[in-house]
Amino acid sequence: MPVIEVEHLAKRYGGTVAVKDVSFAVEPGEIFGILGPNGAGKTTTVECISGLRTADSGAITVLGRPAGDPTLRARIGVQLQESELQDKLTVREALELYSAFYPDPADWRRLADDLGLTPKLKARYGKLSGGQKQRLSIALALLGNPEIAILDELTTGLDPQARRDTWDLISGIRDRGVTLLLVTHFMEEAERLCDRVAVIDKGEVVALDTPAGLVQRAGDEQRISFRPSTPIDDELLTVLPEVRELRRQGQRIEIVGNGNLLHAVVSVLARNGIIAAELTMEQATLDDAFVHLTRGE
Amino acid sequence: MSVFTKLTLSEMRISLRDPLYAFFTLLFPVLLLVILGNVPTMQEAPPELGGLRVIDLYAGLSLGLAIGIIGLQGLPSVLATYRERGILRRLATTPVHPGTLLGAQLTMNLVIVLLCTILVYTVAIVGFGVPFPKSPLTFLLAVLLNCAGAFSLGLLLSAVASNGKTANAIGTFLFFPLMFFAGLWAPRELMPEVLRRIGDFTPLAAGQDLITDSLLGQSPGLLSITVLVGYLVICGAAAVKLFRWE
Known part of the structure; x- marks a missing residue:
């Protein structure tokens, strides 16, 4: 009660x-x-x-x-x-x-x-x-x-x-x-x-x-960005179900996706003996959720 | 110890930690009496005073001064500040009604006035030969009714003023004319008839008259009692009706 x-x-x-x-x-x-x-x-x-x-x-x-x-x-x-x-x-x-x-x-x-x-x-x-x-x-x-x-x-x-x-x-x-x-x-x-x-x-x-639930409503989009130690084909990663989008910026690769994105990407790289240098990851936060929910329509 | 007693003691501690409050309510009335008591003309007894000397009246006026300061300047600004700063609001969330704090403030101030009475009259009687009131009960009634008039007026001020500063300003504005009618600058008995008649209906003057009655051993003036009870009932009821807790 x-x-x-x-x-x-x-x-x-x-x-x-x-x-x-x-x-x-x-x-x-x-x-x-x-x-x-x-x-x-x-x-x-x-x-x-x-x-x-x-x-x-x-x-x-x-x-x-x-x-x-x-x-x-x-x-x-x-x-x-x-x-x-x-x-x-x-x-x-x-x-x-x-x-x-x-x-x-x-x-x-x-x-x-x-x-x-x-x-x-x-x-x-x-x-x-x-x-x-x-x-x-x-x-x-x-x-x-x-x-x-x-x-x-x-x-x-x-x-x-x-x-x-x-x-x-x-x-x-x-x-x-x-x-x-x-x-x-x-x-x-x-x-x-x-x-x-x-x-x-x-x-x-x-x-x-729940706070996690609110974050999810804002979309559980994640962004990973890294520099591969050796050049790779896009296809190696775009075949993954978690990956939605792949962009190249000079030597860096930026991947947008959802679910267990980081784990999926890093596993593939590791299997191919590629090191992801300068890896960063951005995730939607409660801040994003809050702005998303209270933005004036 | 009950919550009310604890709150009252706490309010008294807090008030006496304010040097201005302690000075004006306990020391200043005695100081005024000592200074005036050493002025030779104060020993004179003009026939209008019915056998009393001028200094005998000023003992009561010194006390009236403390009552006026508390009722018109202390009480309203303290209570309005308590509201302004959310102290009453915080109390409203506890099992203690915020009205208990108001009651504690009134009680604490009454106790301070009684202490002041003992101080002023001890010095007056021992030091300056002021007569011991011929009817002590009338004297006590006079002090209590004097407080009732001034405090209920102060309570009303704290109800209508939006903050502590405004309450203090209105209180100070009222303080001087009311002390004037009570006879602080010239005894009521020596005032022109018109001023005395107006004074009859002001709280501190009515209180002063009752104190004079008790010194002379006369029965307390009905008009003065009616006026003071009137202030208590009318201002008190208006304050209860108008008081905002936040």
């Missing part, structure tokens, strides 16, 4: 339609990503799920209850964009205070340790860097030992190292059985973390699939 079920969600602010028609279901224990360009309706969607906003129409069920049910607030952890704390509150005070809000809080010292906040416990919020504020915000979302954690743009503003550390932490949280709903615009993040991704554009879900 899904832990989050969104059916035909719609939300407008005055005359602006933020969400037109969004439906998806999140299964227990998965990391579900919401991907989309700026202004696509991602944040409004998670705000409705979190109970911060009421949908104009459609239904949202979270852990078997309608979104906004007060009992859900102890069971879900939410990290929002642009939610700050008082400048003069220290990290330790914030963690201790927010622990007191929950019936069964996590050990804040461990959480602080996991997020690399231990050296900053005495620092005031106003003196923290953007990345440190972000990590504290994630810690606060996880303090209540939630069954579902909703994280909006969780690694925005983090440096690459901190971003990777956070990804490890997220994987660790999932291993504890927490379902995660991530809003992101980082393809690498979605590819690395998410089991499934809903791509939202202009208030509608335009695709819902």
Whole structure:
């Protein structure tokens, strides 16, 4: 049974339609990503799920209850964009205070340790860097030992190292059985973390699939380019079912194809005692898939 | 300890870490009293004051100053900033209602006013011979109602102001005329009738009158009580109706 079920969600602010028609279901224990360009309706969607906003129409069920049910607030952890704390509150005070809000809080010292906040416990919020504020915000979302954690743009503003550390932490949280709903615009993040991704554009879900599935939709076209150690006939390679096209550029050969292209080509070359020098391979990425899916028609 | 108590203590710690807040709410009223207390004309007792000296009135005014600063400048800008910076929104995602933080702010400020009252009146009574209120209960009621008027006005400001800066600007704009009517520049009793009548309907002046009543041992003025309860009910209800959490 899904832990989050969104059916035909719609939300407008005055005359602006933020969400037109969004439906998806999140299964227990998965990391579900919401991907989309700026202004696509991602944040409004998670705000409705979190109970911060009421949908104009459609239904949202979270852990078997309608979104906004007060009992859900102890069971879900939410990290929002642009939610700050008082400048003069220290990290330790914030963690201790927010622990007191929950019936069964996590050990804040461990959480602080996991997020690399231990050296900053005495620092005031106003003196923290953007990345440190972000990590504290994630810690606060996880303090209540939630069954579902909703994280909006969780690694925005983090440096690459901190971003990777956070990804490890997220994987660790999932291993504890927490379902995660991530809003992101980082393809690498979605590819690395998410089991499934809903791509939202202009208030509608335009695709819902695994990251690999989304990439495939963009076409699983691959390009291989290399310089053969000895001249070869085109036919040697064009007979392969995986090869669709072969082009020569000076000494280089460029092959476009799909399936297990690299393996097929390299095997043939090896059998003929030819070495592929300066071999490069390009593959469609989630980036391509994203652009493909959200390109204005 | 309950969540509310923890939030209140946390808000108090945060507020007192702000040197300006600590100075204007605890030190400045005492300082003002000490300075004025050393001005010889302050010892005079004009017949209009019904037996009180000018300095006796200024003890209450020093306290009223702290209440005005908190209610009109501190509270609205802090609460509007909490909304502006998403602090209330973050709380809304936890089991604690963001209204609890508002309640903690009000309670914390009330405690600071009571501390200020003890400081100001200890110095006033011991240092400058200000009489101990003849009716302590009326005095306590006067302090509480004075807070009720100023704080509910501040709460309304925080509800209508779009951000902390605007809230602070409106609060400061209101602060000076309200302190004037309360008698900070010239005691109400020495003001022309018109100004005094207008003052009757302003919160800090009504509060000041109740403090004077308690010093003289008179029964508290019904008009002052009505005015302050009126501010509490009308501004409080409007604030509850208009307050936006984000």
